[in-house]
Amino acid sequence: MTDQTSNIMSKRNVPQFFKPLYHSRAFRALWIGNTLSVFGSSITGIIIPLLVYSLTQSTVAMGFVMTAYMLPNVLILPFAGIIVDKVNRAKLMRMTDIVRCAMAFIIMSLGMSGQLTIHLLSGIAIVLGIMDGLFQPAFSAMRATVFTQDIRTSANALNQLSIQGMRLLGPALGGMIVTVWSAPIGFGIDGLTYLVSFICLLFLTKEGEIKKAVTDSKKSSFIRDCFGGIEIIKQNTWLWVTILAFCFINICTTGITVIIIPWLMNVHHHFPSYVYGLVMSGQAVGAALAAFIFGMRQTWRHRGLIAYLGIAIGGAAFMIMPFVPNPSILTLLMTIEGLGSMSFGLVWETSLQDLVAPEAFGRVASIDMLGSFALIPVGYMFTGWFASAIGGVSAMLVLSCLTLLLIAIVLCIPAIRKFD
Template sequence: MNEQTEKAHHISEKKVPHLFRPIYQSKAFRALWIGNTLSVFGSSITGIIVPILVYSLTQSTVSMGFVMTAYMLPNVIILPFAGIIVDKINRAKLMRLTDLIRCAMAFSIMTLAFNHLLTIHMMMFIAAILGTMDGLFQPAFSAMRATIFTSEIRTSANALNQLSVQSMRLIGPALGGLIVAVWSAPIGFAIDGLTYLISFVCLLYLTKEGEIQTDTARTNSTSFLQDCFGGFEVIKKNTWLWVTILAFSLINICTTGISAIILPWLLNVHDQFPSYIYGLVMSFQAVGAALAAFIFGMRKVWRHRGWIAYLGIAAGGCAFLIMPLIHSSAAIMLLMMVEGYGSMTFGLIWETSLQELVEPEAFGRVASIDMLGSFALIPAGYMFTGWFADAVGSITAMLLLSMLTLLFIALSLSIPAIRHFD
């Protein structure tokens, strides 16, 4: 009877498409995936509602800038130290703590807003706490993925995770707008708080997976300063890691500046499309990303990953290069889908490569350095892009930044270790 049951289980497992096997095979994956999917859904709702609340309080773009700075600054500051914390304590417990605090902050905003007690200073204070918690949560979440996404399910697990994230980022903003229109903005924070609470419950199943396996003698012999630079020691040993982190600290300045600053101007001011077109364009970016995640997850192994990853970003750079030269909203939507597809392809290959190359006990520090490289220069990039577009003209700036992106990609691909990464 046991033999028959095992055989039936094996047959049914073979019928499951590779993309969905992590759900079928791993209880730990299910818990992490459900919790993260729902918390991203809640954050996508409040991402639309926060600007509405800020502008209802002050009608000032400067105030919105202060709120975003209050969120981003502690996030960036804590990242180098977050990696050490993540590699020292149980990652699941750290994630549960951050979920509880973020849940409390979401319900605090809801309560204050319902009682007409919310002020811009309170928003900045809460944004700073949320930024700190996110700076702790993300490296821990990245390290947990490296542990739970084993080699048997790694490509499909990463793809399914990103597929669900992109889906929530499509649904969440639309629901957020509906909540504001039909009910009240604070309701969105109640939903966000509830999703953090559900994520907390899901993480209760992962305490064992969050444990750190370290060499006690080695741990006791290292100083805090050595721990701080431990992630750099791991990264510098692998050309694929250090070149890519360095390259994307520069590439991200170009691409995020185009996407966040110049593209809205191109659509709303230069081409004078209706305001909803910008929303559709960004939705097509998410569609492209979801499509890339779906395709990536259908195979267990991908070859020539260095070429595929960087050519994906190059496709996005070419899409940005073409956009100022055309005046069709449908064509721009398709180009944005190409950009989303290429960016997600790179992201998935990068994530799986980190999980393969970095030891679990050092993953938090490497992940925090990776995030620091990605995020630290973005605020300066926004400022530079705004100044540069004003100085040379937005169309010229978009063309030059796109070409600069392609140049950085070409320089990276000129290095054999990047081209030959398989």
């Protein structure tokens, strides 16, 4: 038996979950770069609030910094899609990585020299918001190209498994860095991960190129091109119904997760702060478990039911949580919620890659992200007001029931229920 034949046979014997690592150099490059980048972002995600409060001791300042990041991120998304579909995606991602790397090192330098102010941090947050608004649609479109049909399910699952793993490790390391050294050091580590991501993206050459399937002789305006993804989405019931539904489902689920659950842990149940961290870690464990299970098979049937029932299971778990004063059971419930949410996320990701042509993927991804993110700040404000008006437990029950009602309505549509 020749070495080449032996190599082919060994690849055939690789479990389905790990096939992307063996079959695709492009996947390895994209996966390694993104995994490390998420790790760095997870570190700074826990450090930024500590840094802001050390500078100002103000919750208003924290809200200002987050708005400075989120607003340009949302505003650029409609335009990011057409940019992603017009230029080399790998080059665009490398550009954003270099800029984000520079911003991270600037924060580190200013912080260590004692010159960092809340105004400078907010200005850098604006730049980072713009860069992330460009990077995410490009990364989504690149996944659609690199995650080819033969490895798509496993590639999406492995990608999500690594992301959840980094989101578990990153905050713990971030807290250790602040305790042992200083907060700015975390931004230096984040900058290094962006640099590694940039190097990994150098291995993606032809994958970043845009291949036009059809040449359109008609000229269209830039604004019309920016929203061209809407026309593509309208042609498929699964796409437009799901994006529309999750504009509202996300308001309910993220409002519960970000606003009400911290209140539930610290005020309603009077648990120590570390219990909140333990309970929330269950969400990442559940998501990782879903990714592992999803990646064990090349294809899944009844994807519409799997996706929406996953969200329904999470909504049911939210309904039980106010009546359970046991940290272990609460952690288990958040694990179930994470498993259900990730089941939806993986089905959605693979369905986008199956249904949308590569040359239009950036525009569709940007519209998808706009639908997911645009109303979330409004949802946070509404959830806070609603919980204050009727009580946290009542608000959690109402929002959970509303989530289940929206899912039931969507599943009444045959194209959603029978999506395979």
